[in-house]
Amino acid sequence: MKSSLTAVLAAAGILLSGAAFAQDAWPTKPITIIVPYAPGGYTDGVTRITAKYLEGKLGHAVVVDNRGGAGGILGTEITADAAPDGYTFCMCSSGAVSIAPVAQKVGYDPLKDFAPVSIVSTTPQVVIANPSVPVSNMAELVQYGKDHPGELNYGSSGIGGLMNYSVELFQSMTGAKFVHVPFKGGAPATAAVVAGEVQLSFTNMSDAIPQIEAKTVKGLAVTSKERSEYLPDLPPAADVAPGFEAISWNGVMAPAGTPQPIVDKLAGTLAEMAKDADVKAGMAKMGATLVATTPDEFKARIAGEVETWTGVLKEIEAKK
Amino acid sequence: MIDVFSLLGHGFLVVLTPTNLFFCLVGAVLGTLIGVLPGLGPVATISLLLPATFALEPTTAIIMLAGIYYGAQYGGSTTAILVNIPGESTSVVTALDGYKMAQQGRAGEALAIAAIGSFLAGCFGTVVVAVAGPPLAGFAQRFASPEYFSLMVLGLISAIVLANGSVIRAIAMILLGLLIGMVGIDVNSGQSRLTFGMPELYDGVSFVAAAMGLFGVAEVICNLEDGIQRGLNAGRIGSLMPSRAVMRAVRWAVVRGTLLGTAFGILPGGGATVASFSAYALEKRVAKDSTRFGRGAPEGVAAPESANNAAAQTSFVPLLTLGIPTSATMALMVGALILHGITPGPTVITRQPDLFWGLIASMFVGNVMLIIINLPMIGIWVRLLLVPYRLLFLLILVISSIGIYSVNNSPFDLYLTIGFGILGYLLRKLDAEPAPLLMGFVLGPMMEENFRRSLIISRGDPLVFLQRPISLVLLVMSLALLITVAMPAIRRRREEVFQE
Structure with missing residues (x-):
């Protein structure tokens, strides 16, 4: 009896925290950013600079988790499958998000399985x-x-x-x-x-x-x-x-279903980061241009790119 | 020439500061350690340490990271010799005779030969980088896809030579290796092959998983099957140092291995692997009694170890002179330089002389440190074999698993290792050797890629492989090697015919 009561209370607590607390107080624990590429590369560098800035602003550790492989598809798919609790994000890239789903079979839909937050850098x-x-x-x-x-x-x-x-x-x-x-x-x-x-x-x-x-x-x-x-x-x-x-871009994306207030809050922080001189200088070392977008702009951009590359693929197929 | 020495002198001034010396030592020690721990390779270590180097001067950081890289080449032979686990493709052949020597109680001797050969080869390779870096880079650029294809052909034929049993079985193993190498996304069509829909296989089968499974895990299963008697001669350590006679016997093997490694190391992609395999094949060919190979021949350790360490040094040539990374480790070095605000490229020698000459001087210093660290360590490593096997095999499996997982943070690679362990066990029962299989697995994909690229560029004309001089020479060498392999078999058959 006692244990089932605890369970009910715990369930209620989770519901409450999911609905109300989490979004105001977010983050209350460390955040993970998945990098779908190997450490030491370009996207990894962009992520580490971003993670350092976010740690300072959000007051919690930001863990960079390298899940390289298959040209970024593997790590991107792990993100799509992750729990949309606002603690797992991806430093995704145009290659795996806009092009790979057009060119080959992947386990995610770039337009449906993600909640885009903001583009961080372009080159x-x-x-x-x-x-x-x-x-x-x-x-x-x-x-x-x-x-x-x-x-x-x-x-x-x-x-x-x-x-x-x-x-x-x-x-x-x-x-x-x-x-x-x-x-x-x-x-x-x-x-x-x-x-x-x-x-x-x-x-x-x-x-x-x-x-x-x-x-x-x-x-x-x-x-x-x-x-x-x-x-x-x-x-x-x-x-x-x-x-x-x-243009190839790197942008922060979350699994679809991540609470909108969390997405908006993070997008706001990333928009502030785009004005930071130190971050800009760090990105410049790697040839990256620091930018920021709203979640809606980001979403529209992905949709536009998928359309362009689908057209290119049709032309390549037609030539064969 | 005098110019080189004055510049090198300047390089030594850069290195011989307390800070740089300290981090050179840190790199060498870390490199040795991760080389000894099976599975944990330089790529994982350097990427973990990369953020920690931000606080250092760029030259200091690169000196340390380079130390990890070539230190791992030293350490990598240790597990190959002691417990038959090659951590990298370049130490696969070292395991063949090195492990046999360890089983005969000559582990100390094998480790010492590996260390001394590595030291001499490493120093020679560094001299070559210093004196002839830029012109050598120019030569390496004449290697286009047809040349690479022919080089891979030579490598695969060498793989037949290094097999000790039947030639037919060796060829079968190479073909099986080629088949496993096919797994993954095809570069030319973008289609996935033999992946069974698993994205983990899109990049192909992990080398570390395959090598650990086929060699290390299979070895453990076989030893356990023999009733924990352990294949190693427990209690018999033998002498730690090779005798004068042995050193005299291996000196030409060291020289030949060094030269092969220096030359092939410059070639991006697969150069070092082909070097160690062909150095072994060459020794077996020139030996008066080739049947000693695979049964604990010291030359079989000396030649490939010299080759892979010379190659470890000269593989810096394309990076430093052209700014082109030739392996995952080198790509990390590029990343490190960029994060420190230095763009590696053709201009790095003139713009960053401190970095270039400091790094080269640090390679000399690092090699000296490595031999000083490694020779006294031999006694400790060998004593490791006195640990009861029921404990040792657990230690091997646990550390290997951590190492394999750390490469990609992927549990999938652990399942692959188990699969390859079972395959390796079955192959042993069938008397088939895993080394040619690994060779086919490593070289096959590069051979296919370069073959198809050559044909795209030649617009489908296969004569391109014969029209380019370097490619032609490599193919003629392959043919000559193939004939020497086939000859004894043909002669034997003719004798049989005559006897009838």
Whole structure:
């Protein structure tokens, strides 16, 4: 009798805390942020800076839990399946959220299984070419790709990644034709452009900058709509392909069903973080631009990207 | 040349400050420790320690992290020799003869040979990095996919040579390894293969799980089956130091292993593994009596250990001169440098001379520290074998499990290890060796990837493998090796025919 009474009381307590207390008092215990990539990488770096800031603001430990594997799919899926209690989040990335569900079978629906909180950082790609390629700007590259269809090879981090899909989108918008050569990861693809094994690549900013500085590759453009502060000399690729954009982002997401007040509170804290000078400087070291969005803006962005990449996939399939 | 020495001298000035010396020692000690603990590798350790290095100067941080990396190469041979558990693909072959030596009561000798060979090779590799880093990086860049494909072919043929039993069984094991290597997402099509819908398998089977299962767990099962008699000769430790005669016997093995390791280490991806396997295969080929191999031949320890330590040093060449990471550990180093505000790249030598030359000088200092740490430790490691097996095997299994789990924080890898343990046990019963299997498993995916990439770039022309000189040389070497393997078998059959 006594034990069942305790159980009833405990159940009532959980209900109450779930409904009312948790949201005002949140957080009351340490928070976990899952990183779907290995420690030491780009997303890991972004997460550790964010975690440090959040610890200071929220007054509780923020644990970074690396669950790498399958290009981020594994950790993202773990987040989708986690309890929506406001204590498990993910530093997700565009690759596993917007592209992977289009390109392959994954165990989550990017539009239904998550409560997006805020994008934290963005970084554009850089269009690089081996110095032997006889073009010096994007217009010439497009012209060359039209005049010599299927002659130039482009390297990517693997099929169905942003480095693959952004070039496919660019081709369909400009009519240039290149041949896809997949590698295992972005760094080997960039190395192949340096060595001349492939001629060009839409590559990660952090891989591209040192090679452009050393003049081992030609930098032609960035894939954001505006110029990047890290490579101010390069024009946006949108100059030759109006509307073209391929940006990879890292953003905090929660499992769907996480109480809205918690999501809003965290989004508010992250919006404050976007104004913090120290955090900005930390992100800049890695070539990341610090940003913030509202949960609704974030949601809309994911929906828009899924639509774009679904269209690209249809075109790739149609070519086969 | 004089320039190199003055720069290197400057590097020593950077290292020989109390702080840098201290962290170099910390790195070497930690590296040795994690090398000795099965499963726990440099990747997990460096990623755990990365945040702790933020407070240090970038050069100090990199000196320590590099110490962990090459220290682990030293320590990795210890478990391979003592309990037949290779922690990394490069120490798989060390286990073949090293463990046999330990069973014969020569564990101390094997460990000493490994340490001395590693030291000499590590120093030589460092000299090469200092003197010829940039031109070597240029050479490594001439390796495109056709060359890598041919290199992998050479590696797989070496794997046949290192088998001691029947050639047919060795080939069967390589093919099984290739099949296991197929598991995961195909780079070229994006389709998942043999994953049975499990996302844990999308990146392929974990090497650590496979190696631990096939070698370590299978060994434990076999020893327990023999009635806890333990396969090791308890109580017989033998001498800790190799005799002069043995040292003389292995000196050319050390030289050959060092040269092979130095050359292959520069090549990103698989270079160090191919180096250790082909160093072993080479020793077996040049030995007067090749039947000693697999039964405790000291050359079988000296050559691959020298090769993998020389490779550990020269594998820094692509990172330092081109800014291109060649392995997971190197990618972590890049991450560490970036977080310290240094962008590794072709300009790092001129822009950060303190870092570049300080790191190289620290490799000399670190190697000296490692030999000083490791030689006296041999006595302690060997005494570990005196622990009753009923306790020792529990210790091995528990520590291995922690190590395997720590790689990806994944319980799935533990199930895989159990599966591979059972497979390893069955293979032993069938008299099939696991080393060629692991070789096929490691090299197969790289071979396929480079084969298909070569053909995409050549637009489907298979002659590309013969038209490129380096690739052609590697293929001719493979063919020559294959003939020397096949010859004895053919001769034997002809003799049988004649006798009839």
